[in-house]
Amino acid sequence: MTRLARPEDTSSQELDRLAELAEEVVRRARAAGASQAEVAASVETGLNVNVRLGEVETVEHTRDRGFGLTVYFGQRKGSASTADLNPDSIQATLDQACAIARYTEEDPAAGLADAERMAREFPDLDLWHPWAIDTPEAIALGVEIEAAGMAHAGITNSEGASVQAGQSLSVYANSHGFVGRERGTRHSLSVSLIAGSDDGMQRDYWYDTQRSPERLANARSLGDKAAERTLARLDARRLSTRQCPVMFAPEVARGLIGHLIGAVSGGALYRRASFLLDHAGKSIMPSWMQIVERPFLRGGHASSAFDAEGVATADSSLVEDGVLQRYVLGSYSARKLGLSSTGNAGGIHNMIVRPGAADGGSDDFAGMLARLGTGLLVTEVMGQGVSTITGDYSRGAAGFWVENGKMAYPVEEITIAANLRDMFQQIVAVGADVDPRSHLLTGSILLERMTVAGED
Template sequence: MEESLLADVVAAALKAGADAAEAVGAQRAALGINVRLGKLEEVEREESRDLGLRVFVGKQQATVSGSDVSAEARAKLVERAVAMARLAPEDPYSGLADAKRLARGPFPDLDLYDGAEPTPEQLEDRARAAEDAGRAMPRISNSDGGSASTSSGQWRLVTSGGFSGVHRASSYSIGVSVIASDGDEMEGGYDGRTTRWQADLPTPESIGAEAGRRGAARLGARKIASTTAPVIFENRLAMSLIGPLIGAISGPAIARGNSFLKDKLHSQVFSKGIHVTDDPHKVRGLGSSPFDDEGVANRAWNIIDDGVLTTWLMNSSSARQLGLETTGHASRGLAGPPGVSTTNLTLLPGTKTQAELMAQAGTGVLITSMFGPSLNGNTGDWSVGCAGFWFEGGVLAYPVAEITVAGNLIDIYARLIPGSDLEFRGSANAPSILVDGLAIAGK
């Protein structure tokens, strides 16, 4: 969306009585192909152009959004936003980001946009190749389908505080879901990848083969008795263990006082040697951006440094409430005020492979799927439904299902050991994680 259009919207808001305003323009184009059992099942194409406006009247604020960007629609959008702000309750911490914290160009080139435009036929070929490879694996009897997609988007922010910035990104995806069976037993297996650049995708055949392998490996799953044992979370889902950390150290949670880590700033939360980083400027990163969603200059952070919690994650509003400065973690869509989120979050790897972690643990559970997590945000008590593999003598013994793993995250974080098998598969990544002695509820 053009800078001049957003600047006109901001100017119109000020003329209508707003004391400050920011306009966001988002454009997106996407194409997705789904196949099942070798036949084309769905073609989905999307093109959107949307506008969001946030205005301030004193300490009152309102946000509105719409997909009609005609001059008449923009005028109505401005009128509605200012009228809503005048009726809103006061928020003493609201307002645009401080001018001194704004990012100034030229912005870093993060190599987020490829520009390659695969045809529908090419996407269909990829989806079919992935599914064919999955269906060809031993013990695979059926398929939920293969998919391939591409998308590109642009996001622009203009504020009355003097900021104007734009960034665009592309993404390419392949995924496949197959069904393994043995008699009446059936288990699903999935694999998929998304990258910023098309050339960085694995081959469809490798993705399909991995989906098939994962499905077949789950056949013969047993229920186990409740016990306490070491638990290893495989790298694909290990970040689910770290995710609650981010919610617990977000500025809004700290300001409300409902965080199990509210008294842990600058304290030893993890053991020495553990590092968790967040880097918005990672080249081709799936969470990368040259500035945050308030236009604030962002940078890499060592959130956990040698086990010590170094910072809260803040946008401008939560920083003002805490008497601190924003950390450049503002995140927003077209509607609503900014929240807080990370960009490219990474638990740095240790030195032991997953096999070596199993050898160290001896006997326990390797978790390969998780569902239905539950967290008490005030205490850190956490539980999650799981399936995976029981291992004995450091070697996989048999698949297990219908178990629940539980513990307190303060205790878990203090004892976890990261493996060496870090893979960058999304915007939050971790190696396999070993936690010694977790409660496992089974039959």
């Protein structure tokens, strides 16, 4: 399944060509009168195979190119992009960006990130692991994954399995003389199964995603996990409306941390559209809570030595002893707020929620269920009922009712509701059962209480 990459790896040469093109366009932009300029160029290639009931549904080979240019005439900004890297298209893109900049309004916050903040060191972060899998092998692997799931008694149908192999090359260059090169791979396997029939039908799925194909789950374990999750949902019930403890399984708990990131990100803050406005330096979580950003995590899903503006990244605390230490800022939002960039233009870089609890414990999944005692385990959330402005949280959910630390029966068609401000303060424990498939790394999160709305 995971043969090593073929020796004819030309990624370094292609990165060099992208870098030369980016630097040349920056020079041409300056010659055209721009006071500053920046270029982002990328090439992404991939294979995506989908099978269902043992037959091929789709096979897709991709090769996408992108080239984006931003120029500044003083504090007037113009941006243009193209997917065509031939000289005529690049020139047209440059002309268009310059024309836009000459006619836009001045913005005091516009401009490149500060030159002294540019990254100077570029360590190997173990992000490049090409997968030399061809189409017949990918099809065979997808069939094997699906068959492993379908072999379980009670699985009655399949929504298919997919195999994806991808790699990307990117360059960011600007008129400070900065040129940053990045290359990375991302591969994934998934399968979605159906159990039961008619009104008793249930669906569930499982997947894995890794930088290296050698670290992917094997076909059998992936199919078994998807079948186990699907069968566990049979005979689901609704709950009566109540307030109770709620535990988010790791794969959905990271969504809570995502809402926190959104609320402390620059765009929401300078627009005054966040319930955590002016909360830097204030307690927003229990005193034992720690959330740290680790950009140099080897093989991490969002590891990088620099952000989308070339600013050097750094290990940093977001929440320390429950106190919000900083916001999540690029240079533009930082200037709007009168602050400094945190190296987060383009997003965060591996945010890690430390396991723990007020009593110093660090529990696996079974231990977290024991802490829950009697309450709701959430394994799926639906809908968009979350307001970054007010913190109001109301989403459809499914999962399991837990009694005495054991899953008693599956539940569905319920709504869970609270306010994120209260939810963050009422975190009882964070598990050591970390889901590694994301750049938001957290285990299960147990909350003291939420409102669960179901049958009247």
